[in-house]
Amino acid sequence: MKFQSLYSFLKTDIDLIERELEQAIYSRSPIIYNSSLKLLQAGGKRIRPIFVLLAAHFGNYDIGKIKNLAVALELIHMASLVHDDVIDDSDIRRGKPTVKAQWDNRVAMYTGDYLFARSLEYMTKLENLEVHKVLSDTIIEVCIGEMVQMKDKYRFDQNLRDYLRRIKRKTALLIAASCQLGAVASGAPPHICKKLYHFGYNVGMSYQIIDDVLDFTGTEKQLGKPAGGDLLQGNVTLPVLYAMEKPGLREAIYTVNEKTSQKDIKRIIEQIKQSDAIQRSNNLSQRYLDRAIAILDDLPDNKAKKSLKEIAKYIGKRKY
Amino acid sequence: MKFQSLYSFLKTDIDLIERELEQAIYSRSPIIYNSSLKLLQAGGKRIRPIFVLLAAHFGNYDIGKIKNLAVALELIHMASLVHDDVIDDSDIRRGKPTVKAQWDNRVAMYTGDYLFARSLEYMTKLENLEVHKVLSDTIIEVCIGEMVQMKDKYRFDQNLRDYLRRIKRKTALLIAASCQLGAVASGAPPHICKKLYHFGYNVGMSYQIIDDVLDFTGTEKQLGKPAGGDLLQGNVTLPVLYAMEKPGLREAIYTVNEKTSQKDIKRIIEQIKQSDAIQRSNNLSQRYLDRAIAILDDLPDNKAKKSLKEIAKYIGKRKY
Numbered sequence: 001m002k003f004q005s006l007y008s009f010l011k012t013d014i015d016l017i018e019r020e021l022e023q024a025i026y027s028r029s030p031i032i033y034n035s036s037l038k039l040l041q042a043g044g045k046r047i048r049p050i051f052v053l054l055a056a057h058f059g060n061y062d063i064g065k066i067k068n069l070a071v072a073l074e075l076i077h078m079a080s081l082v083h084d085d086v087i088d089d090s091d092i093r094r095g096k097p098t099v100k101a102q103w104d105n106r107v108a109m110y111t112g113d114y115l116f117a118r119s120l121e122y123m124t125k126l127e128n129l130e131v132h133k134v135l136s137d138t139i140i141e142v143c144i145g146e147m148v149q150m151k152d153k154y155r156f157d158q159n160l161r162d163y164l165r166r167i168k169r170k171t172a173l174l175i176a177a178s179c180q181l182g183a184v185a186s187g188a189p190p191h192i193c194k195k196l197y198h199f200g201y202n203v204g205m206s207y208q209i210i211d212d213v214l215d216f217t218g219t220e221k222q223l224g225k226p227a228g229g230d231l232l233q234g235n236v237t238l239p240v241l242y243a244m245e246k247p248g249l250r251e252a253i254y255t256v257n258e259k260t261s262q263k264d265i266k267r268i269i270e271q272i273k274q275s276d277a278i279q280r281s282n283n284l285s286q287r288y289l290d291r292a293i294a295i296l297d298d299l300p301d302n303k304a305k306k307s308l309k310e311i312a313k314y315i316g317k318r319k320y
Numbered sequence: 321m322k323f324q325s326l327y328s329f330l331k332t333d334i335d336l337i338e339r340e341l342e343q344a345i346y347s348r349s350p351i352i353y354n355s356s357l358k359l360l361q362a363g364g365k366r367i368r369p370i371f372v373l374l375a376a377h378f379g380n381y382d383i384g385k386i387k388n389l390a391v392a393l394e395l396i397h398m399a400s401l402v403h404d405d406v407i408d409d410s411d412i413r414r415g416k417p418t419v420k421a422q423w424d425n426r427v428a429m430y431t432g433d434y435l436f437a438r439s440l441e442y443m444t445k446l447e448n449l450e451v452h453k454v455l456s457d458t459i460i461e462v463c464i465g466e467m468v469q470m471k472d473k474y475r476f477d478q479n480l481r482d483y484l485r486r487i488k489r490k491t492a493l494l495i496a497a498s499c500q501l502g503a504v505a506s507g508a509p510p511h512i513c514k515k516l517y518h519f520g521y522n523v524g525m526s527y528q529i530i531d532d533v534l535d536f537t538g539t540e541k542q543l544g545k546p547a548g549g550d551l552l553q554g555n556v557t558l559p560v561l562y563a564m565e566k567p568g569l570r571e572a573i574y575t576v577n578e579k580t581s582q583k584d585i586k587r588i589i590e591q592i593k594q595s596d597a598i599q600r601s602n603n604l605s606q607r608y609l610d611r612a613i614a615i616l617d618d619l620p621d622n623k624a625k626k627s628l629k630e631i632a633k634y635i636g637k638r639k640y
Contacts, residue, residue, distance in 0.1 A: 105425060106470060147434075
């Protein structure tokens with residue numbers, strides 16, 4: 001089943017958002033325009049805009065108004081991607097060279113700043129200060145998360161709680177905000193906005209865990225980048241944490257640092273894949289997903305609720 | 321005459337802003353907090369907050385409200401400084417090691433993002449969407465300016481217009497916005513807000529030209545960093561543009577690139593200092609300043625107007 005078919009009634013509106021995004025990044029400065037355009041054209045599922053539009057169906061759905069929020073959230077996501085690529089030293093994302101690789105870290109940094117500023121511009125069009133407040137709080141947490149992630153690299157004495165807090169900031173918060181704000185901006189009742197926030201949070205947690213699992217189990221073709229990159233860069237993800245509960249494997253993982261050879265890393269990755277770490281990680285992801293779906297049960301029935309449920313299920317099964 | 325004495329009636333309020341800034345950058349994340357705190361403690365004249373408070377005197381002055389704007393503008397300025405230091409590869413600013421030098425480019429990047437996000441948070445407290453709009457437009461222009469500045473490095477076939485547009489984005493726009501928004505947020509009449517914008521723009525242009533002159537004429541002690549850094553980094557500033565009108569000197573300047581020796585650069589800098597380029601640059605700066613002061617004449621008389629005038633005059637005479 002194609003992902004797009006899960007929200008087919010939104011097709012016209014999602015196409016509109018795509019065109020708005022193209023307009024939003026337009027700049028007379030050719031470097032900044034080209035680097036942003038490359039990033040936009042590299043694609044992505046546009047999960048944040050989709051969640052904004054779906055959540056907006058729980059209030060008075062007005063695409064002319066809500067589109068600005070959807071664009072703003074995708075721009076923030078794009079900005080964080082460019083800045084992340086600087087941090088991760090990534091040369092490839094979604095099978096394409098990163099901004100940082102095609103130009104340099106400096107272009108990547110200012111492209112990110114530019115996209116942040118553009119996103120602020122779109123937020124302003126919305127004329128809703130509660131939305132601004134939630135969003136600035138979210139960005140602050142995301143930034144703190146990035147710093148913590150940097151600090152925690154190659155630190156193997158972490159626990160599950162450290163990991164969960166990190167992926168909350170890295171992924172779940174912005175998805176939660178997308179769901180919540182789509183509803184807030186459409187005037188949905190507060191208890192519904194809150195439920196949607198928790199739905200987004202749980203979906204986001206599940207999504208990031210699967211991402212972290214796929215980094216081990218996916219092929220280079222599926223991932224659009226070489227597998228095992230997380231461990232190589234010292235990111236201690238859930239499969240690593242679970243694998244470290246095995247004596248022997250624990251000691252091997254502790255030896256990993258910036259200088260570990262590709263061959264040694266590959267051997268450790270194979271061992272992690274053969275342990276129960278992958279299955280246990282998938283189980284935890286599924287638990288978040290089940291919780292997300294259970295939250296939906298409390299929401300009024302409509303086509304958006306049906307879509308949210310199907311998207312959640314799809315995320316649980318995704319292979320890339 | 322001490323700079324602080326030019327706005328002594330604001331002392332209590334400026335002290336309050338300083339404490340608010342200390343609170344604003346507080347974060348549970350020690351790296352982000354330490355890097356922001358270092359930046360804050362490195363000082364600076366706090367020109368943007370001062371202009372916000374002075375401009376606010378043309379409306380209903382309410383420090384409880386206006387302080388959020390003053391803090392937001394200083395945070396944006398600080399964010400742009402950290403990101404600039406990455407671009408410029410600067411290891412020293414105001415006589416202290418930069419964030420980039422003490423930690424690394426990545427910490428500098430996220431510290432900047434964090435400060436941007438905090439500034440957005442303070443803007444939201446203000447509950448005025450026009451202010452948000454002006455500010456996002458300003459940040460977009462500042463970002464574009466940074467990209468253009470990068471692209472224009474070591475490009476000596478520039479003209480005065482290129483330079484003026486660059487320093488407008490680099491410095492004048494945010495100072496203009498500080499003056500304008502202080503008035504807007506205090507409910508001053510639109511024609512006064514506009515005048516204050518133009519005052520800030522002209523002061524900002526003058527300020528940056530003097531900065532660019534001091535980079536040639538200042539001592540290392542005055543500048544808090546080695547002199548001549550701009551030319552060394554390929555920044556084509558006003559003294560360079562004027563000096564290039566001299567045959568001989570023009571050819572020498574055109575040879576400058578990343579690999580030019582310190583000795584050759586020093587020789588060229590000496591020649592620029594001995595040409596009329598410095599005097600001509602000072603003259604242009606003075607013209608902007610005269611215009612700024614003339615604009616003030618149209619504003620209603622009050623103690624803020626007197627302060628703005630004295631600050632403008634002080635800027636014309638500053639030696640660091």
